[in-house]
Amino acid sequence: MQGATPPAAPAPAMAKQYDVLFRLLLIGDSGVGKTCLLCRFTDNEFHSSHISTIGVDFKMKTIEVDGIKVRIQIWDTAGQERYQTITKQYYRRAQGIFLVYDISSERSYQHIMKWVSDVDEYAPEGVQKILIGNKADEEQKRQVGREQGQQLAKEYGMDFYETSACTNLNIKESFTRLTELVLQAHRKELEGLRTRASNELALAELEEEEGKPEGPANSSKTCWC
Amino acid sequence: MDQSVAIQETLAEGEYCVIAVQGVLCEGDSRQSRLLGLVRYRLEHGSQEHALFLYTHRRMAITGDDVSLDQIVPVSRDFTLEEVSPDGELYILGSDVTIQLDTAELSLVFQLPFGSQTRMFLHEVARACPGFDPTTRDPEFLWLSRYRCAEPELELPTPRGCNSAPGTWPGYATIGGGGSNFDGLRPNGKGLPVDQSSRGQDKPESLQPRQNKSKSEITGMVRSSTITVSDKAHILSMQKFGLRDTIVKSHLVQKEEDYTYIQNFRFFVGTYNVNGQSPKECLRPWLSDGVQAPDVYCVGFQELDLSKEAFFFHDTPKEEEWFKAVSEGLHPDAKYAKVKLIRLVGIMLLLYVKQEHAAYVSEVEAETVGTGIMGRMGNKGGVAIRFQFHNTSICVVNSHLAAHIEEYERRNQDYKDICSRMQFCQLDPSRPPLTISKHDVILWLGDLNYRIEELDVEKVKKLIEEKDFQTLYAYDQLKIQVAAKTVFEGFTEGELTFQPTYKYDTGSDDWDTSEKCRAPAWCDRILWKGKNITQLSYQSHMALKTSDHKPVSSVFNIGVRVVNDELYRKTLEEIVRSLDKMENANIPSVSLSKREFCFQNVKYMQLKVESFTIHNGQVPCHFEFINKPDEESYCKQWLNANPSRGFLLPDSDIEIELELFVNKTTATKLNSGEDKIEDILVLHLDRGKDYFLSVSGNYLPSCFGSPIHTLCYMREPILDLPLETISELTLMPIRTGDDGSQLESPMEIPKELWMMVDYLYRNAIQQEDLFQQPGLRSEFEHVRDCLDTGMIDNLSASNHSVAEALLLFLESLPEPVICYSAYHNCLECSGNYTASKQVISTLPTFYRNVFHYLMAFLQELLKNSAKNHLDENILASIFGSLLLRNPAGHQKLDMTEKKKAQEFIHQFLCNPL
Incomplete structure (x- = not known):
């Protein structure tokens, strides 16, 4: 007899596929390329012509981070100033926010300050932010230095990526990074999820939290929605 | 918009709105919009209860403020939800779905919109039904008590008062707002959207006699409303993890060949009827006969313990003894992990795998089926262990079938009973239990008890001595029954190249010498079913003498589907990507x-x-x-x-x-x-x-809608003034009393008023039915433009149109001629002319001026009553409600107030001013 130990982990093939769902939001001035970032990430497509997003759009994407299957709903918002009173109202539903500027537009970089203050005012506490300098392929038109981006990100305690939806630079990386940050921020809930093993209960409970509305009654369970 | 979110906002902790659908509650001819939410409550011991919450709501409910709880229908055992076709109507594809909801207490009919949301809703409700499993508790619905208020029957429609429980329905009071944007003067006269007004109606009695319909019939119908493949795309976008997970799994199963390959594993299968003995000798000759260590051991025993204690109390020290003996007898070249031990009285099955394979064993379930005394007891029957090995499902069955040579039909029946009654739970409790036949590989071992028939004992022994097993095998009951397809259909058995394993004198290799002198038989057998299985050996082990049976073993090479992790990941990613894509394509746009x-x-x-x-x-x-x-x-x-x-x-x-x-x-x-x-x-x-x-x-600013005092300060036509001036003057507060204004000298009354009155005085003093015939819209616009541009000389319109413009002018004054603050005073002194005049004298100058001016004009009109047929009553009734408006709501005056207002004006028409 060589010892009778119980079997270890379940076979990988039929493991549970989805653990978490949450929302990420893209904000920044009109024309910095928010919609392009989204299209590149979800559909791996790029269209150079600029069509203003007038409204709020979203797409779904499933990625695996740290062994957890994450379904993210990515919201793309209108950047134009006149819509901002309305788009701000969408912030409260996000767990993670991309603040996007265009490296070829000093103005869009300057406006990040205003976007950050809007996030502070409207987004839920503990929302994760990441700074994106998009259009990194347009080196010849560059108005904002890489260090400037880094500097600003540092000031606000954010991670920073220069991306290009056109050349697919750092797209997956930045989305994955923000997802990681959100996961980390909600580590406690996730631990609970994991220790309850791969049963359906755990899933459903998280699902419930996902669907729960904001409000004081819900304040004990922070901002999964 | 998922309306369950709005419902969720109103629910208490622990309550979860699974899904919501907006429908129409049909009661007789009444049609009222309701939001139906399926609410789940999780009890402490892990089970769940459901109830349907019905809400009245405004517009498409988006937040908790939009909904108001109307009634709760617990999903109890007598709850049914049935899809019905409307009376006498043919079912029309794409039409609304009519459903009937019944409980013991009530019956409601709803129309739900056609589409996947309704399908999902019905599906979820069907899933929520507690079913008829007598082993589960009746739902108690204690959690609903907080909604119950004083109502003893929570199924009854809750009275309105219940809805405003503190803190629960914060939005209740505000519901009903957001009605028409336009008042009665809206030109095209289009009405309000129907369901906005439905809030106002009170709910009629909703109890109807319960329909007589058998329970099973109804639920059967609901349960059949499952989701079809064509709905899949819509379901996906509903963000239900469970469903998506299921779809991913089914895709993975379909594409299994893309990411798996077949790898052979060595399985040892052994069976031994130990006749109630304890292990007395080493089992290695049986278990470790081969050179190569098996990957998997499936070892079965029968008659482990023949004592009454074992039979009645299901407890025996033999279990541990034999487990230990087997564990020690396993092949010495490998380390093994016990996966499972299952025992039914004397029938025991043990499953071991090499330790390195343990991580690939999952979904292990073990069950027993007794077929002994009364067809249920454990003295005969079977035990089984099912598991997933890599990606292949395997079921191992050990059975001890009925004894005695003539009882072969009983044995066949035992086999069938084991097959039909052996059911394994699945990981996903919503899926039906697995049976033995639903496995890729089935290994069946045991004392099957089939004997050799027709031949007498001596003949049998002679054939054995001659090792003519082939001839002997022709008389084997199992062979005959399998050929007749009465048992073990689809199973294979290897060739019997060993002598019968029953019955020996214990401790020897001698045939039974007891009184009964049993004929030898191949009682102990091993069969298999499935693909990629090769039998390497099938033999008995004469060396073991503990029992009156000899143990039997078989070694197989079994091809198991093994996952290539990299290919698996790739396949999974592909599936997920395609689902994401499909889902994104199904976001409405x-x-x-x-x-x-x-x-x-x-x-x-x-x-x-x-x-x-x-x-x-x-x-x-x-x-x-x-x-x-x-x-x-x-x-x-x-x-x-x-x-x-x-x-x-x-x-x-x-x-x-x-x-x-x-x-x-x-x-x-x-x-x-x-x-x-x-x-x-x-x-x-x-x-x-x-x-x-x-x-x-x-x-373009207009005198219509401008206050009297503002207009008095506008010496120029309003459209000639800069916007800032208009804004400034419009925002200027009313001053009471004579104000030594700092602004340039105001006019006594608005010039626009003067223009209209003057026009009427000059042209319409004898006009029949003045103020009683409608004007023309086009002419009103002309009058408005003339007044706002000051081009009064161009004014050419019918008297009635100008009269109507005057009435509209008075009506559109933000502050009526008799200011709101004086309204109640006026009503109070109505009938007392002196006091009435006194109240008028307190009005701000411009307002007082306008009042006197209008009264003077009306008196002039009355002087011509012979021609224009006007009298004091007509004018008082027309102007009463224009000049005196209730500050609370100037739309509807109640009749007494209206009368008093008329009476008030009446005094000024028949008395000198």
């Missing part, structure tokens, strides 16, 4: 023919319409203009979208008209600049995007 709307030079009471087309993409969807945060309506009061909500089929169009109309309610703020012709509308697609539509334009 439309295109709009126009998104910016400019209304130039909007005038008072002039309808302006701009239209645009919504073109739908490939996903059917509901659209609706939704409120912006902190706003009561989806747009400004002077605007209206028609229709403001609706349903779009794939690739279909709908034209939306944006109607702009400034009336007395909205004019003043547009004059003052506090409001502008500027708005953003949010067009929301259910489960989809939001589109912003911007409205801009400019309003």
